Amino acid sequence: MIRLAAIADDFTGATDLATSLRERGLRVAVVLGAEAVPSSAEAKGLDAVIVALKSRTAPVAEAVSVSLDSVRALRELEPGQYFVKYCSTFDSTSAGNIGPVLDAVLGELGERRTVVVPAFPDNARTVFQGHLFVGGELLSDSPMRHHPLTPMTESRVSALLTPQTSHPVTEVSVDSVWAGADALRDTLDALPDSYVVVDATTNADLETIQAATTSWRVLSGSAGLAFGMRGDHDPANQRFDAPEGRRLVVCGSASAKTREQIAAALAAGAAGFKLDVQRLLADPGAVVAEVSAWLAGLDPEVVPVVYSVATLDDIRDASHDAAPAVEGVLSRVVVDAVARLGVRRVIVAGGETSGAVTTALGCTRLLIGPQIAPGVCWSLSTTGAASGSPGTPVALALKSGNFGSTDMFSTAWEALS
Numbered sequence: 001m002i003r004l005a006a007i008a009d010d011f012t013g014a015t016d017l018a019t020s021l022r023e024r025g026l027r028v029a030v031v032l033g034a035e036a037v038p039s040s041a042e043a044k045g046l047d048a049v050i051v052a053l054k055s056r057t058a059p060v061a062e063a064v065s066v067s068l069d070s071v072r073a074l075r076e077l078e079p080g081q082y083f084v085k086y087c088s089t090f091d092s093t094s095a096g097n098i099g100p101v102l103d104a105v106l107g108e109l110g111e112r113r114t115v116v117v118p119a120f121p122d123n124a125r126t127v128f129q130g131h132l133f134v135g136g137e138l139l140s141d142s143p144m145r146h147h148p149l150t151p152m153t154e155s156r157v158s159a160l161l162t163p164q165t166s167h168p169v170t171e172v173s174v175d176s177v178w179a180g181a182d183a184l185r186d187t188l189d190a191l192p193d194s195y196v197v198v199d200a201t202t203n204a205d206l207e208t209i210q211a212a213t214t215s216w217r218v219l220s221g222s223a224g225l226a227f228g229m230r231g232d233h234d235p236a237n238q239r240f241d242a243p244e245g246r247r248l249v250v251c252g253s254a255s256a257k258t259r260e261q262i263a264a265a266l267a268a269g270a271a272g273f274k275l276d277v278q279r280l281l282a283d284p285g286a287v288v289a290e291v292s293a294w295l296a297g298l299d300p301e302v303v304p305v306v307y308s309v310a311t312l313d314d315i316r317d318a319s320h321d322a323a324p325a326v327e328g329v330l331s332r333v334v335v336d337a338v339a340r341l342g343v344r345r346v347i348v349a350g351g352e353t354s355g356a357v358t359t360a361l362g363c364t365r366l367l368i369g370p371q372i373a374p375g376v377c378w379s380l381s382t383t384g385a386a387s388g389s390p391g392t393p394v395a396l397a398l399k400s401g402n403f404g405s406t407d408m409f410s411t412a413w414e415a416l417s
């Protein structure tokens with residue numbers, strides 16, 4: 001039996017939740033896909049298992065199917081609670097996938113209610129009067145309105161979720177949270193079965209919500225909702241031996257923070273390679289070969305940053321084919337760099353991009369290591385058959401687009417030495 005079983009709709013979301021739990025003393029495993037869920041015997045000693053999926057922008061039926069496969073596999077571990085992790089900026093469209101996945105998971109488990117808590121104050125995401133804020137701005141005024149796959153142009157969480165689900169959506173305001181865990185539990189229990197969007201503006205609010213929902217079978221939200229959980233494992237005591245080798249940063253993220261991080265790295269002496277998306281659409285193999293040749297010729301001490309978005313102009317009129325094509329090229333670049341150039345330490349910016357890269361490397365499991373910033377950590381994995389160089393150890397930092405300090409592409413490596 002484990003305490004918490006989670007599915008995350010992208011790979012950075014999985015490591016985000018994992019690092020938050022690990023920092024709070026839980027023993028966590030992140031596995032990539034339902035097939036990699038450990039058996040009960042293998043999960044002995046673990047507090048939480050998180051399945052990383054690439055379902056955020058997949059077709060609805062596919063997102064539902066991989067989520068259900070994961071929940072069915074996790075069920076074997078007899079979890080005390082289930083956690084459906086989605087983005088702290090509620091990345092989704094009116095078709096899904098947050099609503100359809102919640103509907104399917106609840107249906108599978110015979111449940112009729114969950115809380116909906118995207119707030120993550122450590123990364124400046126708060127929910128007040130049912131509206132999601134990013135820093136001082138409403139979500140719909142934030143850079144998320146320009147996201148290439150899930151542009152967020154509405155800020156009220158219930159308005160975002162209602163078109164995605166047949167379940168009723170209700171709201172609980174921060175006053176009820178401030179009344180404390182016991183009172184909040186009564187407020188929640190008095191509501192009709194529904195998806196309950198709960199305000200949260202601080203970590204203390206998240207802890208109150210978590211304490212009020214310990215008997216709920218299914219929780220949903222960003223990693224922030226895990227902040228109230230406590231385990232007895234001191235992360236400082238865990239061995240984390242990162243392989244020695246060359247470094248590489250690849251960015252498919254179009255997020256404002258990633259664009260700042262790229263600019264800061266280049267200003268600090270990193271070497272940059274900006275992908276030409278038109279060329280890449282026409283001849284991806286040639287672009288991969290060009291990037292690989294460029295990497296091979298660099299001073300191994302210099303940090304290379306391969307990226308596809310420098311300014312918003314780069315994604316303004318992007319074709320539908322561009323996103324998978326960029327993911328494909330960045331994945332092939334990383335696979336080649338690991339197989340042929342001795343790259344062993346890789347930062348990947350962007351959730352979709354991380355899913356593509358990690359899958360191409362054939363990784364199935366991540367050992368979570370030191371936190372780099374709230375929601376961002378180093379992890380260790382081993383490449384699989386898909387990579388062409390199976391059994392190679394790699395250190396991966398799968399970075400959510402908008403997370404991490406501005407200088408992290410230059411400084412994150414220090415946590416490995």
Ligand SMILES: Nc1ncnc2c1ncn2[C@@H]1O[C@H](COP(=O)(O)OP(=O)(O)O)[C@@H](O)[C@H]1O
Binds near residue numbers: 149318319323349
């Ligand atoms: N120049 C570009 N034009 C169109 N799509 C792009 C471009 N660069 C990256 N993308 C795609 O945008 C998506 C970004 O999503 P993701 O990796 O989750 O990062 P983030 O959510 O931080 O922007 C990926 O699918 C990526 O391939």
Ligand SMILES: O=C(O)[C@@H](O)C(=O)COP(=O)(O)O
Binds near residue numbers: 012222351
């Ligand atoms: O909850 C969050 O904000 C992150 O864990 C996350 O999912 C961010 O997604 P990307 O920006 O697409 O990496």
